[in-house]
Amino acid sequence: MAARSVILGIDLGTTSVKAALVESAPGDPSGFLVLASCARAARAEAAAQSAAAGPQGREQDVSRIIQALNECLAALPQQLLQEVCGIGVSGQMHGVMFWKTDQGCEWTEGGASPVFEPRAVSHLVTWQDGRCSSEFLASLPRPESHLSVASGFGCATIFWLSKNSPEFLKSYDAVGTIHDYVVAMLCGLPRSLMCDQNAASWGYFNTQSQSWNLEILRTSGFPIHLLPDIAEAGSLAGRTSRAWFGVPKGTRVGVALGDLQASVYSCMAQRTDAVLNISTSVQLATSMPPGFQPAQTPDPTAPVTYFPYFDRTYLAVAASLNGGNVLAAFVHMLVQWMADLGLEVEEPTVYSCMIQAAAQQRDTCLTITPTVWGERHLPDQLASVTRISSSDLSLGHVTRALCRGIVQNLHSMLPFQQLKEWGVERVIGSGSALSRNEVLKQEVQRAFPFPVSFGQDVDAAVGAALVMLRRNLNQKES
Ligand SMILES: Nc1ncnc2c1ncn2[C@@H]1O[C@H](COP(=O)(O)OP(=O)(O)O)[C@@H](O)[C@H]1O
Numbered sequence: 001m002a003a004r005s006v007i008l009g010i011d012l013g014t015t016s017v018k019a020a021l022v023e024s025a026p027g028d029p030s031g032f033l034v035l036a037s038c039a040r041a042a043r044a045e046a047a048a049q050s051a052a053a054g055p056q057g058r059e060q061d062v063s064r065i066i067q068a069l070n071e072c073l074a075a076l077p078q079q080l081l082q083e084v085c086g087i088g089v090s091g092q093m094h095g096v097m098f099w100k101t102d103q104g105c106e107w108t109e110g111g112a113s114p115v116f117e118p119r120a121v122s123h124l125v126t127w128q129d130g131r132c133s134s135e136f137l138a139s140l141p142r143p144e145s146h147l148s149v150a151s152g153f154g155c156a157t158i159f160w161l162s163k164n165s166p167e168f169l170k171s172y173d174a175v176g177t178i179h180d181y182v183v184a185m186l187c188g189l190p191r192s193l194m195c196d197q198n199a200a201s202w203g204y205f206n207t208q209s210q211s212w213n214l215e216i217l218r219t220s221g222f223p224i225h226l227l228p229d230i231a232e233a234g235s236l237a238g239r240t241s242r243a244w245f246g247v248p249k250g251t252r253v254g255v256a257l258g259d260l261q262a263s264v265y266s267c268m269a270q271r272t273d274a275v276l277n278i279s280t281s282v283q284l285a286t287s288m289p290p291g292f293q294p295a296q297t298p299d300p301t302a303p304v305t306y307f308p309y310f311d312r313t314y315l316a317v318a319a320s321l322n323g324g325n326v327l328a329a330f331v332h333m334l335v336q337w338m339a340d341l342g343l344e345v346e347e348p349t350v351y352s353c354m355i356q357a358a359a360q361q362r363d364t365c366l367t368i369t370p371t372v373w374g375e376r377h378l379p380d381q382l383a384s385v386t387r388i389s390s391s392d393l394s395l396g397h398v399t400r401a402l403c404r405g406i407v408q409n410l411h412s413m414l415p416f417q418q419l420k421e422w423g424v425e426r427v428i429g430s431g432s433a434l435s436r437n438e439v440l441k442q443e444v445q446r447a448f449p450f451p452v453s454f455g456q457d458v459d460a461a462v463g464a465a466l467v468m469l470r471r472n473l474n475q476k477e478s
């Protein structure tokens with residue numbers, strides 16, 4: 001019997017790590033089967049390593065992210081892992097972490113299979129980081145890119161560190177996103193490799209020339225020697241340097257992909273589909289026609305931006321900073337209030353009760369603008385609640401209004417009418433904040449009256465695997 005083509009897909013998200021085992025299935029309408037999947041909360045939030053980052057700093061402990069990854073791999077069927085012939089990796093874009101070449105991890109051979117643990121690495125400064133004030137961003141050089149630079153973008157964070165913590169940078173000689181790091185460790189890469197999807201999310205990257213704005217950065221004192229080499233999205237990064245949780249040594253590994261692009265790749269079946277992802281954040285994306293090129297002068301006030309996809313095509317994306325993280329903040333607030341009142345309640349219980357209560361509350365006049373983190377195009381628009389009446393104060397009312405506010409905020413960035421004009425005929429939902437929340441699903445269907453279907457809650461991991469399967473492993477043995 002021919003060996004199975006089993007591909008391992010990984011998504012290193014902001015809240016959780018997801019892994020999926022995917023197999024080519026020509027007989028299936030989708031062409032593939034998800035054989036197994038796993039998700040593990042990373043719980044990686046950590047205090048900023050640089051005190052100067054202040055309360056707006058948002059960093060994650062890389063060891064906890066890798067621990068969640070290891071837990072996912074350990075939970076997948078060993079037999080299937082031994083049949084893996086390719087690995088696709090995706091993750092939270094924009095963020096940046098640092099490591100020392102050849103010292104970024106330590107492989108331990110003690111257990112059933114070698115595993116790597118991070119060594120000589122920094123925290124991950126994530127896309128939610130707010131240390132770069134508007135004044136600081138205004139002091140930076142204008143990028144030669146169609147995307148403006150925002151706080152939490154890798155190059156902005158590196159500029160900030162070079163100006164506020166220069167000693168910190170002297171300890172490292174490699175940088176990348178968390179998913180670039182994992183690929184580099186799995187393959188033992190001498191230098192970090194990055195595809196245009198992630199490079200564009202850092203700022204100061206020209207997607208037309210596929211190159212960093214080296215001259216602009218160099219003349220501004222940016223440590224350009226740190227910048228990763230660029231590779232095409234969907235290309236190979238290398239092969240695993242060791243066996244890993246049963247995955248054979250020498251397994252091909254793709255260059256790491258953006259989580260959004262990987263989710264779109266797994267959900268978008270027709271060019272007329274729009275993909276609405278609600279995870280920690282929210283994105284509404286649809287594909288632009290081949291040959292489309294975004295205007296080269298970025299407009300920081302534009303709610304829709306254009307993300308590189310595959311083969312020099314672009315996605316039109318409304319990317320909100322306020323998605324599942326707003327619900328998580330509300331849940332955290334409730335748990336804290338109940339603790340202050342001497343009551344101990346677990347977060348999953350609160351999620352379950354509030355979603356059930358809102359499902360019974362089909363409508364509300366309470367109106368919530370949920371933007372506790374502002375938006376990149378409206379940084380000063382923080383959250384607000386209006387139309388509060390004594391009859392609309394139940395948990396069901398507030399949760400319904402919160403879910404509606406998250407979806408309406410996205411709709412204000414990319415309205416149903418605009419999608420219709422672009423030829424969109426269907427919306428595919430993705431992301432586990434959406435898949436676990438019937439009320440959010442109802443509000444999506446209310447705001448976007450298209451036929452709506454919902455993907456799986458490991459869409460980016462499946463997408464990363466499919467890219468590997470369709471762009472590398474269906475080709476002849478190289
Ligand atoms: N028990 C739960 N029930 C419903 N929603 C949840 C639950 N736990 C977390 N969530 C939501 O899921 C979101 C995280 O989704 P996830 O897909 O893990 O994010 P990411 O891909 O960004 O890591 C949280 O921000 C929260 O809103």
Ligand SMILES: O=C(CO)[C@@H](O)[C@H](O)[C@H](O)[C@H](O)COP(=O)(O)O
Nearest residue numbers: 013014092093260279280281283319
């Ligand atoms: O902020 C944008 C785009 O600018 C998002 O697409 C961003 O890439 C994602 O929210 C981050 O990658 C985080 O994704 P997730 O952890 O919310 O899945």
